[in-house]
Amino acid sequence: MNLDFTETQEILKKTAREFMARYYPKSLVRELEEDAIGFRSDIWKEMAKLGWLGWIIPEEYDGVGGSFMDTVVLFEEMGRACFLLPFFSTVICTLPLVTAGSEEQKKEFLPGIASGDTIFSLALTEPSATYDAEGIATTATAQGNEYIINGAKLFIHDAQTANYFLCAARTKIVEGRPEDGITLFIVDAKIPGIKITPLQTIADDKQCEVIFENVKVTEKYVVGQLHQGFPIIEKLLEYAAMAKCAEMMGGADWVVENCTSYAVERVQYGKPIGSYGIIQSYLAEMWAEIGIAKRFTYYAAWLLNEGLPCSKEVAMAKSWAGDVYRRWTRMGVQIFGGIGTTREHDMGLYYRRGRQAPLLFGDSDSLREKVAQEMGL
Amino acid sequence: MDFRLTAEQEALKREFEEFFAREESRAPKEWSGGLFAIFESDENWAYHRSVAERLAEKGWLSLPWPKEYGGKEHSYIEQLIFNEVRAYHRVPGVDMWGPQIVAPSILEHGSEELKKKWLPRIARGEINWCQGWSEPNAGSDLASLTTRAVEDGDDFVINGQKIWTTGAHRADHIFFLARTDQNVPKHKGITYFVSEVDKPGITIRPLLYMHKKREYNEVFFDNFRVPKKNVVGQVNQGWYVTMAGINFERSMIGTVAGLKRDLEEFVEFSKKTVHRGQPMAKATLIRQKLAELAIELEATKQWAYYVAWLQSKGQNVPAESSAAKWFSSELAVRFGNIAIEMMGLYGALKEGSKWARFKGKYEDMCQYTLGITIAGGTTETMKNIIAWMGLKLPR
Numbered sequence: 090m091n092l093d094f095t096e097t098q099e100i101l102k103k104t105a106r107e108f109m110a111r112y113y114p115k116s117l118v119r120e121l122e123e124d125a126i127g128f129r130s131d132i133w134k135e136m137a138k139l140g141w142l143g144w145i146i147p148e149e150y151d152g153v154g155g156s157f158m159d160t161v162v163l164f165e166e167m168g169r170a171c172f173l174l175p176f177f178s179t180v181i182c183t184l185p186l187v188t189a190g191s192e193e194q195k196k197e198f199l200p201g202i203a204s205g206d207t208i209f210s211l212a213l214t215e216p217s218a219t220y221d222a223e224g225i226a227t228t229a230t231a232q233g234n235e236y237i238i239n240g241a242k243l244f245i246h247d248a249q250t251a252n253y254f255l256c257a258a259r260t261k262i263v264e265g266r267p268e269d270g271i272t273l274f275i276v277d278a279k280i281p282g283i284k285i286t287p288l289q290t291i292a293d294d295k296q297c298e299v300i301f302e303n304v305k306v307t308e309k310y311v312v313g314q315l316h317q318g319f320p321i322i323e324k325l326l327e328y329a330a331m332a333k334c335a336e337m338m339g340g341a342d343w344v345v346e347n348c349t350s351y352a353v354e355r356v357q358y359g360k361p362i363g364s365y366g367i368i369q370s371y372l373a374e375m376w377a378e379i380g381i382a383k384r385f386t387y388y389a390a391w392l393l394n395e396g397l398p399c400s401k402e403v404a405m406a407k408s409w410a411g412d413v414y415r416r417w418t419r420m421g422v423q424i425f426g427g428i429g430t431t432r433e434h435d436m437g438l439y440y441r442r443g444r445q446a447p448l449l450f451g452d453s454d455s456l457r458e459k460v461a462q463e464m465g466l
Numbered sequence: 467m468d469f470r471l472t473a474e475q476e477a478l479k480r481e482f483e484e485f486f487a488r489e490e491s492r493a494p495k496e497w498s499g500g501l502f503a504i505f506e507s508d509e510n511w512a513y514h515r516s517v518a519e520r521l522a523e524k525g526w527l528s529l530p531w532p533k534e535y536g537g538k539e540h541s542y543i544e545q546l547i548f549n550e551v552r553a554y555h556r557v558p559g560v561d562m563w564g565p566q567i568v569a570p571s572i573l574e575h576g577s578e579e580l581k582k583k584w585l586p587r588i589a590r591g592e593i594n595w596c597q598g599w600s601e602p603n604a605g606s607d608l609a610s611l612t613t614r615a616v617e618d619g620d621d622f623v624i625n626g627q628k629i630w631t632t633g634a635h636r637a638d639h640i641f642f643l644a645r646t647d648q649n650v651p652k653h654k655g656i657t658y659f660v661s662e663v664d665k666p667g668i669t670i671r672p673l674l675y676m677h678k679k680r681e682y683n684e685v686f687f688d689n690f691r692v693p694k695k696n697v698v699g700q701v702n703q704g705w706y707v708t709m710a711g712i713n714f715e716r717s718m719i720g721t722v723a724g725l726k727r728d729l730e731e732f733v734e735f736s737k738k739t740v741h742r743g744q745p746m747a748k749a750t751l752i753r754q755k756l757a758e759l760a761i762e763l764e765a766t767k768q769w770a771y772y773v774a775w776l777q778s779k780g781q782n783v784p785a786e787s788s789a790a791k792w793f794s795s796e797l798a799v800r801f802g803n804i805a806i807e808m809m810g811l812y813g814a815l816k817e818g819s820k821w822a823r824f825k826g827k828y829e830d831m832c833q834y835t836l837g838i839t840i841a842g843g844t845t846e847t848m849k850n851i852i853a854w855m856g857l858k859l860p861r
Contacts, residue, residue: 090475090543091468092775158467349857364860369853376852377789384772385765391467405761454754457761461753464733464760 092387097155098162104139105166115435118171122293127173128250133205136176143203145183150199157184157328158394161335161387168339171438173295175208175247177336181329182209182255185273189313189321194275198253210251211329212242212276212299213322220326220451222268222319227301229258229272236260236274236311238304248285248297251278256301261316273318275310276301292445327400330407330450331393334386337414337446340439341379344421347435348372351425362424371424375417382406382413401463408456411447418443469771471547479547485524486555489517498817498827499556499724500834502681505633510558517559518591527565528589530715531573535581536589545715546774553720554727562633563595564588566714568641571658574710575699584660596634596663598642598685599708601627606847608643609652609705613687615644615659620694622646622659624667624687630841634670634683638663643704644687650702658704661692677833715777716787717770721794721838725801726763728831732756732805735824741810755804759797766793785856792848795839802832 094102112132121127136142144160146152160180167176183202186194201207217224227240238258248254254276261270276283282304288296313321349372352363362368389406392399418440422429429436447453471479493499494509504514521527530545531537552560560566569588572580587593604611613626624644634640640663647655663670667690673682699707733756736746746752773790776783805828806813817826839845853859 090471090771090775092772094467349859353858353860361860369857369859370846370849372857372859373849373852376785376857377793380786380789381765381769381793384768387467388469388768391469402764405764408757409761409765457754457757458750460757460760464757466733466736466747466753466756 092384094162095159098159101159102162102166105163106169108135108139109166109170109172113170113172115171115438118173118438121173125287126249127293127295129174133174136174137203137205140203141176142179142205143199145180146187146199146203150195151203152199153203156394157331158390160332161390164332164335165339165342168336168341168442169343171340171442173293175210175250175295177329177332178210178247178251179208181325181332182211182253184328185255185312185321185325186275188324189273191309191312193309194312198275207253208247208251209253209255210245210247210278211325212245212248212254212256212301214242214244216241216243218244219455222271225257225259225267225271227256227258229260229274229306231260231308232305234308236272236306236308238274238276238301238306240301242299242301244288245297245299247295248278248299249287249295253278254283254299255312257318257322258301268319270316271318271322272315273312273321274306275312276304276306280304280306290445292442294442294445326450327393327403330403331386331390333446333449334382334407334410335390337410337443338379338383338386340442340446341382341414341417344417344436344439345372345376345379348375348421348424355426368424371420375420378413379417382410386410401460404451404456404459404463407451408453408460411453411456414443415447471543475544475547478544479551482526482548482551483555485520486551486557489520489557489559490555492516493557496817496825497556498825498830500827500830501724501838502632502675502679502834504558505636505681506679511636514558515591517557518561521559522589522591525589527560527591528569528585531569531585531589535573535585542715542717542774542778546717546719546771549715549717549720550723553723556724556727559591561588561591561594563597563641564593564639567597568595568660570714571641571698571707571710572660575658575703575707577695579695580660580698593639594633594637595639595641596631596637596683596685598628598631598640600630602629606844609656611643611645611656613642613644614648615646615657615692617646617694618691621691622657622694622697624659624690624692626687628685628687629673629682631670631683631685632681632841634663634685635672635680640668640685641698643708646704647702653705655702656704657701658698658707659692660696660698661690665690667691675834675837677830679834681834681837715774716783716790717773717777718787718790718794719767719770719774721798722763722767722770725759725794725798726767728801728805728827729756729759729763731824732808736808739823746808752808755808759801759804762797762800766790766797769793785852788843788848788851788856791843792839792845795835796845798835799832799839802828802835806832 140153143152144155148154229236229238256274256276259270260272263269282302284300286298290296352368353361355362385406389402392402422436422440425436428434494513504510528537529540533539572584601611615622615624641660643656645655646657667688669686671684672680673684675681739746770790773786812823815822816829
C-alpha cells in the first residue's frame with residue numbers, strides 16, 4: 090500500500106500551481122467568464138509545451154505517455170484556479186480515441202491534440218438531459234460510405250472553441266435495448282449544417298446548444314465498432330466523473346484554506362470570528378468532509394486508472410464529492426458574510442461552480458440510484 | 467498511489483478471516499455483536515473470554531508490540547486488517563483497553579518491572595481492564611479531575627469518584643488517573659496508576675444505560691491503596707502517559723466494518739420484506755437511503771485506511787483520527803435511526819417479541835450508539851481538536 094502521490098505527480102502539482110499563479114489570475118477568470126469564446130491561445134500553447142495536452146497520449150503519437158491518475162493532479166489545480174480553457178473537454182475526448190480509436194484516427198488526431206492545434210468537445214447530452222442511452226435521439230443514417238447526422242445536442246461544453254466533436258448518435262433502433270445501436274463519430278466542427286448557440290449558465294462555463302442538420306461524416310470517423318458506441322461512452326463518463334471530482338476537490342481546497350485564513354483575520358466583537366465555536370464547527374466539518382471526499386476521489390480514480398471494476402465506487406465518489414462541494418461552497422459564503430455574496434469576491438466563483446459541477450456526469454440522486462442497483466437492490 | 471495490500475498482508479487477512487468466521491459460528495444464541503454486548507450476560511462474557519484465549523494462542527492480542535515483549539512488530543496496516551476482519555464478524559475477545567491503551571502506555575513509559583509483570587498477562591488475554599479516567603466533573607475537560615492520591619509508605623492512598631466506567635463489574639483490573647499535586651497547573655499534577663480491582667476500598671455501582679442494560683458503572687475509591695510500583699511513568703507525569711495510549715491504531719475501521727456487515731444484512735432484508743405493498747428494496751426513498759449509507763460507509767472506510775497509512779509512516783494524526791472517530795460514530799447513530807425508520811412500526815419492537823425483526827437489533831442500536839459519539843472524546847471535542855490542532859484556529 091502506498092497512498093502518496095508519485096514524485097512525478099508531486100512535480101506536476103507544483104508546476105500546475107505555479108503555472109496558474111503566473112498565467113491564470115482570478116482577474117482573467119472573470120474576463121473569460123464574460124467573454125463569449127473564453128479561450129486564450131497563448132496559455133493553451135504553454136500547456137502544450139508542458140506536455141499537459143498530450144499527457145495521456147502514447148509517445149508514438151507525440152504524447153507524454155502518462156497516466157490518467159497523473160491528470161487527477163492537474164484537474165485539481167484547474168479546479169482550484171477556476172480554469173475555463175477546454176482542457177477538460179479535450180482530455181475526456183482523448184481517452185476514447187486512445188483506447189478505442191483506429192490506428193488511422195490516432196495518427197490523424199492525437200498529435201494535433203498534443204501540440205495544441207486540435208480541440209475536442211463532447212457532443213453527448215441532448216434536451217432529454219440525461220447520461221443514459223435512452224436520452225440519445227440524434228440519428229446518423231447511412232448513405233453510401235457516409236453517415237448523415239441529425240439532431241440537437243444540448244449542454245455541450247466548449248463547442249464554441251472545438252475543432253472537432255466526439256458525437257454520439259443512433260445508427261440503429263433496437264426495441265427495448267436503448268444502449269444498442271449507438272455509434273460514436275468524430276465530426277469536424279466546421280462542416281456545414283452545424284449550428285452552435287451559446288448557453289448562459291450559473292458557472293459561465295461555456296456550454297452550448299449544437300444543432301446537427303444533415304451533417305455528413307465519412308465512415309472512417311466512426312470510433313470503435315458501429316452500433317457499439319455506448320460501452321465506450323460509459324467508460325468515458327466514468328473518467329469524466331472522476332476528473333470532475335478532482336476539479337471539485339481542488340476548488341474545495343481553495344475554500345477550506347481561504348475560509349480558514351479569513352476566520353483568523355476577521356475580527357468581530359473584539360475577537361477573530363474563527364475563535365467562536367460555531368465558526369470553528371463549520372470549519373472543522375468543512376475540512377473533514379472535504380478531506381474524506383478527496384481520499385474517496387483518489388481511491389475511485391485509482392481503481393479506474395488500474396482498470397479494476399469500479400462502476401459502483403465511481404458513482405459513490407462522484408455523488409459524495411458533489412454533495413460535499415455543494416454544501417461547503419454554500420457555507421463558505423456564510424463564513425465570508427456579505428462580501429462573499431458579491432460578484433467581486435472570489436468565493437462566488439466557487440459557489441457558482443458548486444451548483445454546476447455536481448450536476449455533470451451524473452447528479453447525486455441518479456448516482457445513488459446507480460449505487461442502489463450495484464448493491465443488488 | 468497503490469491501494470493494494472502486499473501478498474503477506476493478503477495471506478494474513480485470509481488467516482484472520484478463517485479464524486473469525488470459525489469464532490463467529492461459536493457465538494451464543496442471543497449474541498447480538500453490539501459494542502457492549504460482552505457485558506450484558508454471563509454467556510456473552512464467557513464467549514468473549516474463550517475467544518480471548520484462542521487469540522492469545524495465536525499471539526494476535528499483541529500484534530504491534532516489540533518482539534521482546536511477545537509482540538509481532540506488525541505495522542498499523544496489519545493491525546487495521548485485524549480490526550476490520552474481527553469487527554465484520556462481530557467477534558469479541560479483545561479487551562477494550564488492555565492491548566490498545568494500557569499496553570502502549572506501559573511500553574512507552576512503564577518501568578521494566580511493570581513491563582515484565584503486566585505485558586505478558588495482557589498478551590495472554592488473562593486480565594480484563596476498566597478505565598478510571600472520567601469523573602462527574604471531569605468529562606471532556608479530563609485534566610480537571612479531583613480524585614486524590616496521597617503517598618503513605620510504599621503505597622498511594624486513593625480517594626474520589628470515577629464515572630462511565632464501562633464493564634467495571636466484569637473487570638479484574640483498573641487503570642486510572644488521580645491527582646498527586648494540587649499546587650501545580652492541572653495537567654502537571656496527575657499520576658497514572660494500574661491496579662487489581664479485588665481489594666478493599668473500592669465500590670462499584672451500576673449506572674444503567676437508557677435501554678436498561680448494564681454497561682457503565684460508577685467507581686468510588688475510599689482509602690483504596692495502590693503500591694507505588696504500580697505508577698506508570700513518573701509521578702505527576704500521568705497526563706503525558708495518557709498521550710502514549712493514543713498511539714494505537716486510530717482509524718476506527720472496526721466501527722466501519724461492523725456497519726458494513728449490518729448494511730449487507732439490511733439490504734437482504736429489504737429485498738424480501740414487503741412493506742407498504744411492495745418489497746422495501748423497490749421503494750425509491752429506501753433505495754436512496756441505503757445507497758447513501760453505503761456511500762458514507764465507503765467514504766469513511768477509505769478515510770480509515772488513510773489514517774492508518776499516515777500512522778504507519780510515523781505521523782501524528784490528531785485531526786485526521788478525530789475526523790475518523792467523529793464520522794464513524796455519528797454514522798453508526800444515523801444508521802440505527804434510519805434503520806428503525808425504514809422498518810416503520812416494527813422498528814420500535816424490542817428483542818424477545820416473536821414480531822421483532824433482526825432480534826430488535828436496531829431498537830438497541832439507535833440507543834447504544836449514542837455512547838460512542840460521547841465516549842473516548844465527544845463529537846464536539848473531535849471538532850475542537852480539528853479546529854485547534856488541524857486548522858490552528860485561535861482558542
